Amino acid sequence: MADQLRTRSTSVPASAVRDKISVKGLEFHYGDFHALTGVTVGIREKAVTAFIGPSGCGKSTFLRCFNRMNDLIPGTRMGGKITLDGEDIYAPGVDPVDLRRRIGMIFQQPNPFPMSIYDNVAFGPRLHGMKRRSELDEVVQRSLERANLWKETKDILDRNGLALSGGQQQRLCIARVLAVEPDILLMDEPCSAIDPTSVQKIEDLMAELKDRITIIIVTHNMQQAARVSDFTAFFLQERTGEPAVLVEFDRTANVFTSPKDRRTEDYITGRFG
Amino acid sequence: MDKRVANAIALTALWVSALTTVAILAAVILYVFVNGISQLSLEFIFTWPHGVNSEGGVWPTIVSTLYVTALAMLIVTPVAVLAAVYLAEYAVQGRLVGMIRFAADSLASVPSIVMGLFGLALFVEAMGIGFSMLSAAMALSFLMLPIVMRTTEEAIRAVPKYIRWGAYGLGATKWQTVSRSVLPAAMPRIITGIILATGRAVGETAVVIYTMGQAINLPLTPLDSGRPMTVHLYLLAMEGINLPAAYGSALLLMIMILAFNLGARYFLRRSSRRT
Secondary structure, eight states, X not given: OTTTTBOSSOBOOTTTTSEEEEEXXXXXXXXXXXXXXXXXXXXXXXXXXXXXXXXXXXXXXXHHHHTTGGGGSTTEEEEEEEEETTEETTSTTOOHHHHHHHEEEEOSSOOOOSSBHHHHHHHHHHHTTOXXXXXXXXXXXXXXXXXXXXXXXXXXXXXXXGGSOHHHHHHHHHHHHHTTOOSEEEEESTTTTSOHHHHHHHHHHHHHHTTTOEEEEEOSOHHXXXXXXXXXXXXXXXXXXXXXXXXXEEEHHHHHHSOSSHHHHHHHTTSOO | OOHHHHHHHHHHHHHHHHHHHHHHHHHHHHHHHHHHTTTOOHHHHHSOEETTTTEEOOHHHHHHHHHHHHHHHHHHHHHHHHHHHIIIIISOSSHHHHHHHHHHHHHHHSOHXXXXXXXXXXXXXXXXXXXXXXXXXXXXXXXXHHHHHHHHHHHHHTSOHHXXXXXXXXXXXXXXXXXXXXXXXHHHHHHHHHHHHHHHHHTOXXXXXXXXXXXXXXXXXXXXXXXXXXXXXXXXXXXXXXXXXXXXXXXXXXXXXXXXXHHHHHHHHHHHHTO
8 A cells, every 4th residue: 555655756645635626527518519528536635636638638627627717718617516625616605706715726828917026926915805014025925935936036026027037937926826825726737838947946846835735737748747746637538529538547656657548558658649 | 024023013112102101200290390490499388478479488378288188188097997997808798898889989080170069069058167178178088088998998908818817816806806917917008098198189179179268378277268289379370470489389289299109109118028
């Protein structure tokens, strides 16, 4: 058992014994287009779960279901059930605004707001009513430290966030999310628009953050999935026009060394995708 | 015909057309400059007209123009920006919104003299405000409204979706997203639109001639009447009383509008540098 808990590069913390998020029979539609079907999966708490698969296989769509970001896209419909800590997040009484406070999100394109580094990080706490300068100062420093960006920015906090490099901007976005203390971090191809050195920094950061936060990362890069994740889910749309399915979900080591499904094996050995 | 010859002809035609545009602009500016520069002096700018208002300076008319423009800007900005936010962010895109946009575009194409007549009928006469800064500013704001509204709407639409998602992702409500992240991101272009509309208002004649009056007067309250620079310029030239002074006023007016336009470019450039 202890051996099974080892993956290629990281160990699953002992606390990762329960599902933070559980998905049952998820269906997703964009208007007439059926994008995902029959997805059932459990996301382990305080671990990194990677969603991999070729472009257009619905992995980003699936990711956006967790913080109800798809609600913002007109014409989308979701069926099935997603529970977070046992509670249905699509239940009538749930306010997506409150939900998104608990579930931070990082996007492919770093998206700092056109304002100072300080104001970027303080944005979330201010939204939720924090006003005292001393409290804000503390949150800004702590969040930038946790995002490993404090040393580079502590003397330029009043500079525009857009003046930073792409990799720094992405870490600024991570700091901005951490400032609202989420339990879950959704990362939608966070490294595909930044340089390799910064990718390394963000991957290191993920390893540090998962002690406290459940992380789900969508990535095109299989090596990255193998490096950073404890669990891997492989999605595939087999034919154009058909909904994508979850082909395989397992510990990352198993997915990459002994995949159970032929299609997974074909994908990770580079036969398509 | 040889492909290369056709190419050369097309290129020449394009080049000549472009050059003509520049040449016309240069000719107008040069003509006004040559005729007006001898008039321009601190005395001309800062003293009052005298005689039959044909001699002396133009100070009260500059103040009247700036006063009415600033007042019109104060009236138009909140209305136009809120309308644009509604159209771009809240309204369900459909026939109604299409109609509102069409109305705004039509409003922009109403001849300004018609707008002036309307201002005379509504503000000066019916509402009894009289010839005043306020009447003129409200009539001018009708002219500026579609410009500011449409540029603001474009500016809001140009804000990348990632900016919105970033705010929503942090648990912002729709209004928080719009007011704290989308509007700040769109602000430089909104300001540019306001400045361009302001430049338009400074040069407007037909609207103000009907609503502000012609009395040489230094306006203090919004209910005071006055004489805008454009009307002063018109009177100087049409009555043929002092043509050099008319050129002087024209040059001054052009310099002011140029300053507004350069200001707009500065804001736009500053914003594009950051992204």
